[in-house]
Amino acid sequence: MNFSGLAKRSGLLPFAAAAVLLFLKALLFRYFLFDHIAWAQVPADLASILVLVGLFDTISPDKSKKYVLWAVNFVVSLLLFASTLYFNYFSTIPTYSALNELHQVGGVKDSVKATIHWQNFLFFADVLVMAIAWLIGRIRGTGVEAGRTSRTWKLGVIALTVLGLFGSYLYIHNSRSIENELAQAEDVGFLNYQVSAALKAQEAAAKVKNIDVGKLTEQVGQLASSNPDLQTTETAPEGFGAMKGKNVIVIQMEAFQNFPIRLQLDGQEITPVLNGLADQSYYFPHFFQQIGQGNTSDAEFMSNTSIYPTAKVAMSTGYGDRAIPSLPKLLEKRGYAAETFHVNDVTFWDRNKLYPALGFDKYFDKPYFNDDHFNAFGASDEELYKTAVNRMVELKNENKPFYIQMITASSHHPFKIPKDKQWLKLPADMEGTQLGDYLQAVHYTDYAIGELIKALKANGLYDNTMLVIYGDHFGLQPQDNKPEDVSRKLDITYQERISRFNIPLIVHAPGAAPKVIKTAGGQVDIMPTVANLLGVSLKDENYTAFGHDLLNTVKNVFGMRYYLPTGSFFNNEVMFVPGKSFDDGTAISLDTLQPVADISKYRADYDYVMKLMGLSDTFVESLPKR
Structure with a gap:
């Protein structure tokens, strides 16, 4: 029995084509963003793709299966393309929430155009090839008919989907402690990163229930007084009321x-x-x-x-x-x-x-x-x-x-x-x-x-x-x-x-x-x-x-995120950027603009900034509706 015959009778071809193409595009996405491919994390992409393609393959009727999977391939390609442009401009990976701001693109269309490079269109290379193949098939009057999906193959797809779901769960679960968004995204892959972001958003929303704003304000003051690197003047405030x-x-x-x-x-x-x-x-x-x-x-x-x-x-x-x-x-x-x-x-x-x-x-x-x-x-x-x-x-x-x-x-x-x-x-x-x-x-x-x-x-x-x-x-x-x-x-x-x-x-x-x-x-x-x-x-x-x-x-400490990973901060001496945690982070001197070898003395500032930004998030979430 030849492969093409098996593919036609089992319905294997649409699933395999969609999974392979999306996997290759996930690798391309990694290369565009990180300038390399971390092969140890590649199985995370494969797992999430098996889940996505497997779900749509399972719920789609045999006659429309290939069209559904091609649509999935196109939508994901568009997301990867847009996310690459987003990264080029903002130096961060967008989450699903950024899609809410797509209507703003028209206001900065000149800026968006300036970020596009021809290589970014490689995400759609297969779409072009398939369009040409379809056109040739129409001219010649030939084409590949959809085969009837066998029961064995359906069970196989379900098994692969469950396996991918289990793999994605492990990657997402094991990366929960990584605050650095770029490090986490590289660890779990683009699709799993979206799921992780949604789970974190749910956890954050749950924290603001029954918040006592008065106590939260006290916590902010206590936090500031506990940080030895944050020093204010002890005398009367300089300049107070000078411009009253x-x-x-x-x-x-x-x-x-x-x-x-x-x-x-x-x-x-x-x-x-x-x-x-x-x-x-x-x-x-x-x-x-x-x-x-x-x-x-x-x-x-x-x-x-x-x-x-x-x-x-x-x-x-x-x-x-x-x-x-x-x-x-x-x-x-x-x-x-x-x-x-x-x-x-x-x-x-x-x-x-x-x-x-x-x-x-x-x-x-x-x-x-x-x-x-x-x-x-x-x-x-x-x-x-x-x-x-x-x-x-x-x-x-x-x-x-x-x-x-x-x-x-x-x-x-x-x-x-x-x-x-x-x-x-x-x-x-x-x-x-x-x-x-x-x-x-x-x-x-x-x-x-x-x-x-x-x-x-x-x-x-x-x-x-x-x-x-x-x-x-x-x-x-x-x-x-x-x-x-x-x-x-x-x-x-x-x-x-x-x-x-x-x-x-x-x-x-x-x-x-x-x-x-x-x-x-x-x-x-x-x-x-x-x-x-x-x-x-x-x-x-x-x-x-x-x-x-x-x-x-006299001495200040403050955090930054989005354009830098969460946990990044500045103090009077350095800019600190964490890796997967504080321990593998890097510090650059503000004066010499050179790396600082010993980062151990900045751990208190890291802990302070993480708590401070967490309190700020809780505070703004707790604000009442107007």
Whole structure:
């Protein structure tokens, strides 16, 4: 009996083809993400594929079986393709929850296109081959008819499915202690990782039942006092109330890293405005992004709340229906107007839910700005600031102090700005590169801030206003910018993670003595720092903050996840990234940007950050619906 005859009569061919093709694609996915294939973990992929293909093979009628399995193959191929692009852009593996944000892709289509490489389409090579084979078969009038599945084969498929289910269970169970998402995904494979993520989400949801928020707040305070590496000043808070009653302008700069600050290129200052502002302000050179799945919107969430993003869902999407404690709400109690400005549509990343949840009185989005077609988002930073200043003047005339948040977009990936706004003279080896485009974009962003400052001064607002300026997240994409190339071209030391996640924070407080503060900080620290300067005591307000006032923190410790594995943290000395656990993690010095051999002294910080982020997750989950 020949094989083709057996395949036709038993129904073996559709199952075998689907299983083999998906297995090969799982190997390809591993190679794309990890630059190698960990063969010891490959059986995890095989187990999950046997479960998936076996289930659909079992429930599908014989006549439609091959079509169902080809549909499964296509859907999984699409998921692997999309997940590869997602990893290229975000450096993390998406879970099923990221599918909720697929409708946001249209808003950043230029960025998505820029991440696609031709190799990624290998996931669909078999689809093309089968389409050609089907077309030839139609022309010739031939084709493979579906065979009737034998009872023996059906039992065999069920047995393989059960075997795969048992294998998947073992892999998922044995990896439960791995907090590092990338390490876990490599251990259990893409499909099993989705199941593991769902199980963890269920466990997290169960923990928030019957939570006593008061006790949770006490735990946060006790946790901070138990960490020897977290040190605050023992004297009266520095700067407390120095800006009391003054207006506040918060500028969140799109994709703005710290390395352009004070950088020169062939004698040209990249950020002359911010350089001058940093010299007259509190400047924090060791400041880092902490965003999760919501990216820019997560940065807005953190800077206004001092709560960690869960990294499981964009905070605007997952918690926009909650009563969220925030700085805008605290200031509104003190008579402030709280308003926010963004040139994109307010529904992008569900900001129409986020802004009311944060307590903003009003938001200004796309229709409020003159569209000068600067980039894919529409209006330029200059138009953003013109509209905002007009509104500030109105509030000034009403004798109303204000808290104004502005989200810039002119330096958004892929950093293509109009030719007449490209004022830097780039070296030949930077022309047409992402690095060159990025420098042009941030140079324009800096210029526009200068125009804003001129307008504030012209309208008598500058001397009575505190400016808070920071980056939301990194700009340079790692797959397009090798650290050694950036270092060589700019004559700096560009570390692949520390330099990438390092963003600027500048707080211009009129009348305050300028100071460079080298305490390490993250975006959860913005709100406590600003509240201190405004004379808002978070302790008196019984406010649960998960960050710290950087003006009064001598040594800081804070966590980061999503773009780094859970358990990663920064302190004043290092950036630490765990492996499967703390023991196989790595630490890089913030000062030398070199590896640190002895990591044992950082275990307490690791334990602290894991507990702190867990408490933050529990806290935000426990917030009541609005």
